[in-house]
Amino acid sequence: AQSVTQLGSHVSVSEGALVLLRCNYSSSVPPYLFWYVQYPNQGLQLLLKYTTGATLVKGINGFEAEFKKSETSFHLTKPSAHMSDAAEYFCAVSASARQLTFGSGTQLTVLP
Amino acid sequence: ETGVTQTPRHLVMGMTNKKSLKCEQHLGHNAMYWYKQSAKKPLELMFVYNFKEQTENNSVPSRFSPECPNSSHLFLHLHTLQPEDSALYLCASSQDVRLAGGQDTQYFGPGTRLTVL
Numbered sequence: 001a002q003s004v005t006q007l008g009s010h011v012s013v014s015e016g017a018l019v020l021l022r023c024n025y026s027s028s029v030p031p032y033l034f035w036y037v038q039y040p041n042q043g044l045q046l047l048l049k050y051t052t053g054a055t056l057v058k059g060i061n062g063f064e065a066e067f068k069k070s071e072t073s074f075h076l077t078k079p080s081a082h083m084s085d086a087a088e089y090f091c092a093v094s095a096s097a098r099q100l101t102f103g104s105g106t107q108l109t110v111l112p
Numbered sequence: 113e114t115g116v117t118q119t120p121r122h123l124v125m126g127m128t129n130k131k132s133l134k135c136e137q138h139l140g141h142n143a144m145y146w147y148k149q150s151a152k153k154p155l156e157l158m159f160v161y162n163f164k165e166q167t168e169n170n171s172v173p174s175r176f177s178p179e180c181p182n183s184s185h186l187f188l189h190l191h192t193l194q195p196e197d198s199a200l201y202l203c204a205s206s207q208d209v210r211l212a213g214g215q216d217t218q219y220f221g222p223g224t225r226l227t228v229l
Binding site: 034036041042043044045046049051090094099100101102103104105 | 153216217220221
């Protein structure tokens with residue numbers, strides 16, 4: 001079985017501050033891990049994904065995530081938040097089940 | 113048009129109505145998906161089609177009926193819905209579900225916001 005837990009359904013940061021969105025997964029086989037972003041009234045857009053190889057993955061809009069097998073984590077970070085980063089972020093895993101399993105999402109608010 | 117498109121973007125229907133949601137992908141993919149996104153719940157996979165064949169039905173009630181006439185088009189036919197079916201319905205596509213998960217990235221449409229009165 002595979003599952004995803006996103007810690008914190010709401011995260012607020014000040015503009016220019018570090019963004020850290022947490023994701024932990026459960027999988028009995030090596031996972032493929034994804035972060036998607038959803039802006040209001042839009043579908044999901046792929047931010048980045050981890051398949052194999054380098055554990056630090058860089059994505060669009062300055063985001064990156066690091067796969068840590070020992071911690072079963074795939075946290076999303078961005079050094080400096082921008083107002084346009086306000087959105088909902090979803091972590092997802094594809095492992096034993098070929099289909100994606102999504103977390104419940106984290107709503108990111110960026111304060112001026 | 114590029115990517116994955118969905119029509120209509122918004123739909124309000126009564127419980128006795130029959131309506132259809134349409135999804136079209138312009139990415140040359142062979143797999144298409146329907147997801148349901150309800151408030152405060154994770155995305156729920158409903159149906160998967162690969163090369164026009166249904167490969168997954170996640171115990172979806174029969175009042176939802178999918179149709180995939182070709183690899184570029186996917187429909188969701190709705191009838192006798194309940195108010196709890198109100199949600200954002202997202203369509204996605206990918207290259208081929210038989211590929212290893214990391215190689216088969218899903219691309220999403222903007223969704224149809226459905227309200228059942």
